Amino acid sequence: MRLQTTIEIFDYWNRIRGTADAPLKSQVEPSAVPHLLQSLFILEKRDGGDIGFRLAGTRICDLFGRDLRGERFSSLWANGQHTDIERTAMGVMDHAMPALFNATGYSTVGHQASFEIVMMPLRSRDGACDRLLGAITPAAAASWLEIVPLEFLALDRSRLLPTHFGRAAPADVRPVNEVVAGIGARFGQVMRRMVSQLLSVEAR
Template sequence: MRHKNSLELYQYWTSKCAGRPAPSRTDIEPGDIRTLLPHIFICELVDEDQLTFRLAGTGLCSLYGRELKSCRFGEMWLDSGMRNANRTGVAVASGATPAVLSLDALSHSGRVLHAEMLLLPVLGPTGAHDRLIGLTSVFEPPYWIGHDPLAGFSTTGIRFLEQTKQSLFLGNRPEINLPRPGGDVPRAPAMPAKRKIGHLTVLDGGRTD
């Protein structure tokens, strides 16, 4: 985790687990995390393979310029990433394994911002693993948030967290890097060294025999 908001919510969530794989939704007191509420969302597993928003904070909704309640979780991503994003969310909600996602976000006018998303499982009213609480934190929030809605997220890395093996910086599992849309930009080849001899320019390299 790189954002302080992610660490704060994770520590609070851990304190509510009380030895269980995940706390109950009723264990989460909004007043305890009031400063994080604008960036927090809760999703419900409505089918075996589909998550929908039960609620979403004003900070997250302002990124998209619309209310996200009742929308599908995967709709926050660009088309190419919807399926994998939904699968990750379903895995967290149903498998009780927290995850941290590194994100790039593209606005409708082509602007880009960088963010981090924390996904934490919580138990529903029946005690089933069917919900998650999440937090989206933007690094260096730009001035245009709220004026230029996002077209969607692109996941650039995923890290699943093992609660029983947490190190000081929660780095027990390496982040899985994912390719950005369009692939990596190729680097230009290195130019050979050159030197002047009289009126000639000599490039190092070539045959050595």
């Protein structure tokens, strides 16, 4: 975890959960982190079995050039990664274990940028984890991000984040994240080659 936004929202999530493995969604107070709101999102598990955006900050919506509320989370990701991304997000809720993603975003005209994405579980009053609090943050400033929307994200790496009492990741979660990370790394390499080839063709 390297970016200030990611660190701050993870620290906030840690504070409000106390000794619990995940805080109640009612404990999240936007007024406590006003400077982070534009980069935050909340995902929810929906009746159809998928995961969608309940809320998305203005900066996230600007990155993709549209309002993401109600959209399926996996729709932001590259073809071939939808199932793995959704399975990992479900795992974060099912096991109440936060996760960190490193991804590359690709624009419609071939630009690319690195992103850090964190997802942390939230509980309902009935005790079930059915929502995720998260943030999407570019690793470096890029002027084109304010002008050209991202077409999709490609996962490069993912890992579970340690929580209190040195709790280890459940055995059945680790393989999912390792598989997703491997697929993401290979896919990112392939996409970079494809983008380079496309740009070289256009330059001729």
